[in-house]
Amino acid sequence: xxxxxxxxxxxxxxxxxxxxxxxxxxxxxxxxxxxxxxxxxxxxxxxxxxxxxxxxxxxxxxxxxxxxxxxxxxxxxxxxxxxxxxxxxxxxxxxxxxxxxxxxxxxxxxxxxxxxxxxxxxxxxxxxxxxxxxxxxxxxxxxxxxxxxxxxxxxxxxxxxxxxxxxxxxxxxxxxxxxxxxxxxxxxxxxxxxxxxxxxxxxxxxxxxxxxxxxxxxxxxxxxxxxxxxxxxxxxxxxxxxxxxxxxxxxxxxxxxxxxxxxxxxxxxxxxxxxxxxxxxxxxxxxxxxxxxxxxxxxxxxxxxxxxxxxxxxxxxxxxxxxxxxxxxxxxxxxxxxxxxxxxxxxxxxxxxxxxxxxxxxxxxxxxxxxxxxxxxxxxxxxxxxxxxxxxxxxxxxxxxxxxxxxxxxxxxxxxxxxxxxxxxxxxxxxxxxxxxxxxxxxxxxxxxxxxxxxxxxxxxxxxxxxxxxxxxxxxxxxxxxxxxxxxxxxxxxxxxxxxxxxxxxxxxxxxxxxxxxxxxxxxxxxxxxxxxxxxxxxxxxxxxxxxxxxxxxxxxxxxxxxxxxxxxxxxxxxxxxxxxxxxxxxxxxxxxxxxxxxxxxxxxxxxxxxxxxxxxxxxxxxxxxxxxxxxxxxxxxxxxxxxxxxxxxxxxxxxxxxxxxxxxxxxxxxxxxxxxxxxxxxxxxxxxxxxxxxxxxxxxx
Ligand code: SF4
Numbered sequence: 076x077x078x079x080x081x082x083x084x085x086x087x088x089x090x091x092x093x094x095x096x097x098x099x100x101x102x103x104x105x106x107x108x109x110x111x112x113x114x115x116x117x118x119x120x121x122x123x124x125x126x127x128x129x130x131x132x133x134x135x136x137x138x139x140x141x142x143x144x145x146x147x148x149x150x151x152x153x154x155x156x157x158x159x160x161x162x163x164x165x166x167x168x169x170x171x172x173x174x175x176x177x178x179x180x181x182x183x184x185x186x187x188x189x190x191x192x193x194x195x196x197x198x199x200x201x202x203x204x205x206x207x208x209x210x211x212x213x214x215x216x217x218x219x220x221x222x223x224x225x226x227x228x229x230x231x232x233x234x235x236x237x238x239x240x241x242x243x244x245x246x247x248x249x250x251x252x253x254x255x256x257x258x259x260x261x262x263x264x265x266x267x268x269x270x271x272x273x274x275x276x277x278x279x280x281x282x283x284x285x286x287x288x289x290x291x292x293x294x295x296x297x298x299x300x301x302x303x304x305x306x307x308x309x310x311x312x313x314x315x316x317x318x319x320x321x322x323x324x325x326x327x328x329x330x331x332x333x334x335x336x337x338x339x340x341x342x343x344x345x346x347x348x349x350x351x352x353x354x355x356x357x358x359x360x361x362x363x364x365x366x367x368x369x370x371x372x373x374x375x376x377x378x379x380x381x382x383x384x385x386x387x388x389x390x391x392x393x394x395x396x397x398x399x400x401x402x403x404x405x406x407x408x409x410x411x412x413x414x415x416x417x418x419x420x421x422x423x424x425x426x427x428x429x430x431x432x433x434x435x436x437x438x439x440x441x442x443x444x445x446x447x448x449x450x451x452x453x454x455x456x457x458x459x460x461x462x463x464x465x466x467x468x469x470x471x472x473x474x475x476x477x478x479x480x481x482x483x484x485x486x487x488x489x490x491x492x493x494x495x496x497x498x499x500x501x502x503x504x505x506x507x508x509x510x511x512x513x514x515x516x517x518x519x520x521x522x523x524x525x526x527x528x529x530x531x532x533x534x535x536x537x538x539x540x541x542x543x544x545x546x547x548x549x550x551x552x553x554x555x556x557x558x559x560x561x562x563x564x565x566x567x568x569x570x571x572x573x574x575x576x577x578x579x580x581x582x583x584x585x586x587x588x589x590x591x592x593x594x595x596x597x598x599x600x601x602x603x604x605x606x607x608x609x610x611x612x613x614x615x616x617x618x619x620x621x622x623x624x625x626x627x628x629x630x631x632x633x634x635x636x637x638x639x640x641x642x643x644x645x646x647x648x649x650x651x652x653x654x655x656x657x658x659x660x661x662x663x664x665x666x667x668x669x670x671x672x673x674x675x676x677x678x679x680x681x682x683x684x685x686x687x688x689x690x691x692x693x694x695x696x697x698x699x700x701x702x703x704x705x706x707x708x709x710x711x712x713x714x715x716x717x718x719x720x721x722x723x724x725x726x727x728x729x730x731x732x733x734x735x736x737x738x739x740x741x742x743x744x745x746x747x748x749x750x751x752x753x754x755x756x757x758x759x760x761x762x763x764x765x766x767x768x769x770x771x772x773x774x775x776x777x
Contacts, residue, residue, distance in 0.1 A: 086548035087113050087610075090127040091188070091528035092678045094234070094411040094538040095119060095259040097127050098613070101529055101548035108134055108529065108549055116613050118239060118537065122261035125690065126678055132687035133527055134549065138511045140524035141554035153522070158556065158564070165479075165521055166568035168504050169205070172477050178206045178456065182465050182475035185212035185424035186482025187413030188679075190533030190545065191601075192586040193558045194415065195430055195593070196579060197481055198423025203450050203577050204566045208459035209475050211426040213483045215462035216490070216763060217416045220383030221373055221409035223760040227384070228391045228648050229400070230641035231598055232432070233540040233617070234417050235372075235408035236400070238633050243268040244404040246366035249277040249359070251301055251390060252376015252766075253410050256285040257675045263289070275366075277359055279304065280376055281670060282698070282740055283733035292358060295735055296349040298668045298767035299657035301377045305389035306654060307345030308360045310337045312396055317364035322398030326640070329649035333392050336651045348654060350735070363397055368404035375412055375672070379765040381755040385652035392649050400647060401636035411538040413679070418536030421599040421617075422590055426459040430590060431597020440597070447593040449577060461761030463490060463754060470501030477504035481525075481558055484680035486514035487746045490763040491721050491754040508561055513682040514746050525558050526551045527683075533583045534609065539633075541614040542604055559586060595621060598641065603629040657767045658755030659720070661737065665769035667703070668738040669719060669751060681744035695726045695748050698740040699772065704730045707774055714776045717741065719768050722750040725776045739772060 085102030098116025102109045108131045114121030133139065143161035144153040156164075172180050183201045185194060194212070201210040218234065225232035242248055242265035256263040266276055266289055278290040279301060287293045296304055312318055313334055323330045342353035363369050371394050377386050387409070394400055394407040411417050422430045430447075433440035435458050445452040460468060466489060468474025478499070489495040499505055499518055507519040516522045530551035536542050551557075556564075563579035570576055580586050584606050595602035602621040608628070609615055616631040639645030661667055673679075676690045684690050697717050699709060709715055711730040716723055717739065724747050734740055741748050743765075753768040 085111055086546050087116070088529065088545045088548060089535060089543055090123065091130050091683070092126050092414055093259050094414060094416050095262055096414060096535050096537040096543055097123050097261055099123060099127060101131065103549070118539070118541070119261040122264065124260040125676060126684060129687050129689040131529065132689060133510065133683055134529065136511070136686055138686055139552060140509070140511060140522065141552050142524060144522040146520045161521055161523060162561075162564045162568055165504075165506050166565055166572065169477055170569060170572050172503060173205070176476060179209050179459070180476045181205050181207050182209035182469065182478045183207065184462070184465065184478060184480045184483055184485065185210070185419065187212060187214035187217055187416040187419040189415060189419060189424070189482045189558065190535060190583070191415065191418040191422055191542070191590060192533045192583045193481065194419045194424045195422040195590040196559055196562045196586055198430065199448060200562045200566055200579070202423070202455050203448050204569050204575070206454060206456055208426070208456035209465055210424060210459055211462040211465050212419055212424045213462060213485070213488060214413060214416045214419045215425070215761060216379070216488065216765065217375070217412045218378060218409055219760040220378040220380070220757055220762045221387050222420060223384040224387035224391060225409065227650060228388060228395070229636065231635065233635060234411040234538040235540065236406055236635035237408065237539075239539050240265060241404055242266065242370065243272065245269060245274055245368045245370045246404075247275045247277065247362055247369040249279065249363070249369070249371045250286065251279045251371065251373045252378065253372060253374035254280065254284040254286045254672065255410065256289065258412070258673050260675070275362060277362065281735050281738050292355065292362065294351045294355050294359065296351050297735070298670045298738055299380055300349040300654070302382055302386040302389045302652065303340070303345055303348040303654040304351060304356065305386070305393055306337050306340040307342050307356045308363070309333070309389070309393050309396055310340040311342055311357050311360035312364055312393070313337065315360070315364065317360070318396045319398030323396065326401070327395050327647045327649050328644075329651070330396070332651050333649045336653065363393070367402065369397060369399055370405055371399070371407045372410055373407070374410040376766060378409070379762055380767065381658045381757050381764040382655050383757045383762045384759040388650045388652050395647055395649055401638070406636070415535045417538060417540060418534070418542070421536065422594070426461055426465070431594030431601070432599035433597045443596065444593050447589065461756070463756060463763050464761065466495045466498055469498040476502060478502055478506070480505070480507045480515060482508070484513040484515045484682045486518065487680035487682070488749060490749055490752040490765055492749040492752070493722055494754070508558055509682070510555070511682060511686060513680070523561050524555045525561065526555055530555070531557050531583070534587055536617070537614070539616065541616050542601065542609060543614040544606055544609040557581065559583065591621070604631070658764050659753055659767070659769040661769045665719060665771045667770045667772060669717070669768050669770035670738055670740050670766050671743040671748060671752065672740065674742045674744070677742070677744040679744065685744065695724065695741050695745045696729045697726050697772065698729045698731050698734050700734050700736040701730050701732055702736050703772070704728065707772060709772070709774045713774055716773050716776060717751065717770055719751040719753070719770045721753070724748060724751055739770060
């Protein structure tokens with residue numbers, strides 16, 4: 076895991092990939108840019124996974140775009156154009172479309188990898204220049220179920236309400252649907268230290284992953300049944316008088332109804348639904364009850380379901396019954412996935428939110444943000460469609476006819492991806508800002524080449540709610556612009572046409588200062604955070620409100636909920652939830668569960684990591700249990716066809732005994748995999764059901 080030898084020189088920054096946002100130094104030696112250790116940054120203490128270590132591999136890559144591209148209508152081919160020509164064309168086309176079909180005819184799709192400054196500028200651009208309600212981002216497909224559950228239970232959504240390192244001080248950590256050892260390897264050291272100190276690790280996952288190899292107790296439920304497991308754990312806690320009644324009485328509401336609602340969830344009933352032995356359900360509950368410092372951490376495995384919000388709420392109910400939230404070394408948290416999955420949802424690129432994690436439907440929030448933006452509150456549009464619903468509506472009679480995409484590779488990452496690709500193809504105008512010709516950019520009418528992480532400065536908010544600073548270490552290639560420049564360029568051109576003049580700074584530090592003012596008084600208050608503070612303190616946890624001139628600065632908030640929750644009465648809300656099961660379950664035609672996930676060497680849609688030659692690119696494969704393989708005549712490496720009601724994938728089989736017999740697994744970093752995935756949505760979070768659908772498998776490629 077270690078990077079190259081430590082160096083006191085170079086520029087400190089953070090990895091371009093996952094939500095751990097590992098610190099690193101970038102050091103130039105001649106024409107080479109080396110990744111070297113930044114051991115003083117406490118989250119990863121200098122350790123990096125192989126993706127972080129090779130992150131400079133896109134620098135000077137032959138596929139890097141260095142000129143805007145416009146598709147020639149006659150030939151269908153791209154031609155390189157100047158920035159002025161590209162931005163003029165986009166601004167003109169958007170203006171005409173809006174004049175013809177109304178504001179909402181333009182949609183904006185953002186990304187959880189964009190810096191806070193970009194996410195903020197994109198939201199402001201959508202609401203003040205385009206004045207469209209149709210903006211959302213791919214983070215909706217990442218942790219939105221956990222966000223919705225956190226808001227419902229605690230009145231606040233911050234992935235972890237405590238520093239990640241606190242894992243080491245717990246007695247028990249329960250990971251529900253997290254493969255931490257492969258998805259964020261440097262964080263697994265906390266698990267190792269926990270165990271070295273005598274703590275216990277429990278992992279709930281249908282696959283026996285490298286994380287499960289570390290576990291003291293491993294539960295392998297049927298995909299889509301984590302909620303039932305939580306109900307059974309709570310049932311057993313109640314049956315054994317393990318509930319912290321004083322805490323429940325003083326700090327929660329609604330537990331009486333929840334207590335009654337789990338009466339029927341005997342561990343034996345849980346076993347029938349989840350396949351987890353009743354004895355293991357009891358063992359997990361007993362382990363939690365025996366240790367006051369217990370943590371329950373959920374991730375995509377539990378959250379990317381049509382019942383994802385309720386699943387997380389069920390685990391939060393368990394945590395509240397035990398009195399864990401707010402207690403040192405204990406609580407519930409979500410292990411966010413994307414690099415800025417947290418910050419990306421706090422500053423306005425989500426359909427229902429304004430900067431500072433404010434509701435777009437709250438008149439006071441609208442008035443505050445409108446004042447910062449210099450517009451009338453009434454001019455800010457209302458809540459728009461969620462990410463998948465936005466894509467589903469593209470080109471439809473009441474849907475957008477144009478889409479601007481920043482930092483997202485929808486063609487690979489969307490559920491029911493073939494259908495979404497058809498929708499993209501039906502647009503009058505598709506504009507994609509990216510650094511390479513991703514699968515989505517390849518479909519665009521206009522492609523705008525933008526900077527990559529080491530070429531620009533900006534803040535990210537990691538999975539702990541710690542705001543950190545990526546610093547520019549190298550000059551971008553000629554012809555490439557920052558997304559902030561692109562947004563400002565479009566704002567200026569469209570503003571002129573509309574007789575409007577709004578300020579869109581391109582200096583990230585100025586954007587951050589404005590973002591701070593817009594967030595002031597909101598749940599995610601950044602107003603007391605500055606670039607200098609982040610540099611000096613190696614990150615600052617929100618909320619961090621500004622203090623009056625001359626007063627002691629607010630220290631930031633690493634720990635939440637010690638005294639009260641962010642609800643009007645300060646109490647956490649327990650919610651009655653019940654197991655509904657996945658939207659699709661196996662039947663005679665599709666007899667297996669399909670679940671998807673990540674591999675160590677690749678990240679998300681692979682647009683970046685698949686182009687880094689040091690990272691192995693296996694292509695998709697289908698993990699299948701030996702008994703199923705034998706029954707179907709499949710050998711390790713055989714070409715197989717995996718099909719669901721939405722499409723087929725041909726890929727080699729990997730015969731492994733680490734997966735449930737009723738389940739197959741495919742990593743999702745390549746085009747074609749998400750064509751299989753179901754688009755059933757969680758009713759609250761609008762999260763698609765990425766993690767389970769019904770599938771059929773056969774040997775051969777036809
Ligand atoms: Fe760290 Fe994640 Fe980057 Fe790996 S991908 S180095 S775990 S931030």
